[in-house]
Amino acid sequence: MSQPAAPDRQQTELPGMPQRLYLASPSRLMTWLDCPRRYRMQYLDRPRPQARPQRAHTSVGLVTHNVLRDFWDLPFDARTPTGVVELVRSSWIDVGFKDADQSARWRQQVTQEITDYLRTADRLTEPLARERSVALKTPTLALSGRVDRMDEREGEAVVVDYKTSRRTPTADDARTSLALAFYAAAGAAVFRKPCVRVELHHVPTGEVIAHEHTAESIERKIAEAESIARDLRRVDTAYRDQGQQAPDFAPNPTPLCRWCDFRAHCPEGQAVGPERSSWAALEPDD
Structure with missing residues (x-):
């Protein structure tokens, strides 16, 4: 006798019951914005397509x-x-x-x-947190992630995010980062301290790129995350109903396709140009 199919999590919600919070991380949200097809392969396809070896x-x-x-x-x-x-x-x-x-x-x-x-660090003063998991709930979204470091300075918490690429981040990178704004909001809740300053620490050069948020700018970023999550709730449902035939996962070919971990499974990405070597980001003149 055949066994009944396991109930789908979405289908177990009863009419009139509150909608479940959408569970996501900043990286999941940003992957959708970068390329819907990569989002599908990374987060929805099971079994997940094999990714290329680590660079x-x-x-x-x-x-x-x-x-x-x-x-x-x-x-x-x-x-x-x-x-x-x-x-x-x-x-x-x-x-x-x-x-x-x-x-x-x-x-x-x-x-x-x-x-x-x-050399510029105060070896006596340990960070408030290191690689700390933080979370934040809104009426529709449960957002979670891991912050590289949190400092305490003059009674306030400060978000520190390490960067190691050869490109030095810009002030716009700090200002527009959804992840940094989320870390600030979550850090304020977790540590019960004001948290509006976010910093990108570029380890290769030692440069620190900072931005001072306001309560309003953090609210706007959280609203942005909620907006993306609404789209993901819709496309996740479409995938559950239609699988890879759902029309929501068209690729977004850009030069970044030459670096994509799932390039082998995407003809449009392969058409952008030859794949970059595993060490190309370290040797830009290679």
């Missing part, structure tokens, strides 16, 4: 974030350049590089960049 710049970013998280776990007298060298050595991810020489060169460069960045 070298992702390895560099992960190592940098891990070292800057773990640095504060060291005893105070070990928070030194030698301590950074050991943390990078033990955390190094040797994936995506052209060869062993390139990996070794970048390990040395990342070690120097992190050391220089931490």
Whole structure:
């Protein structure tokens, strides 16, 4: 005797009951804006299409974030350049590089960049939080994510987001970031402190790009997140009903398709141009 199909989460809602909150992260919301087809493959398709192997710049970013998280776990007298060298050595991810020489060169460069960045840090004052999961609920959306760092300065919480790309962020990057505004709103709720300042820390150069939000600008960003979530609730339902035949997931071909992890499954993305090598973001002249 055949077993009945498992009830769908959406279908179990009874008429007249409040609508479930839409669960999302900032990265999920922004993936939809970047490319609906990539959103479908990354978040809806099951089994999920196989993504390409990790690139070298992702390895560099992960190592940098891990070292800057773990640095504060060291005893105070070990928070030194030698301590950074050991943390990078033990955390190094040797994936995506052209060869062993390139990996070794970048390990040395990342070690120097992190050391220089931490020279300006107050080793006595630990951050308020490191890689902390935060969440925020609105009437329609449950938004969650992980903030790189939160500082406490003069009784206020400050959002710190590490950047490791070769491109230095701009003031507009800090001002328009939905994720940073969400971290500020969630941080204020979690730590019960005012939180309006958000900072992008570009580790390779040590530059700090900051923006001071207002209550109104944060509200606008949260409203933007709710608007995107309404679209996602609609297209998720369309996918459940129609699968990959749903018309909502057309690709958005751009030069970024040359870097896409799901490029192998997208003819339109392949047509944009040849795929960039796994280490191209580290060697722009390659």
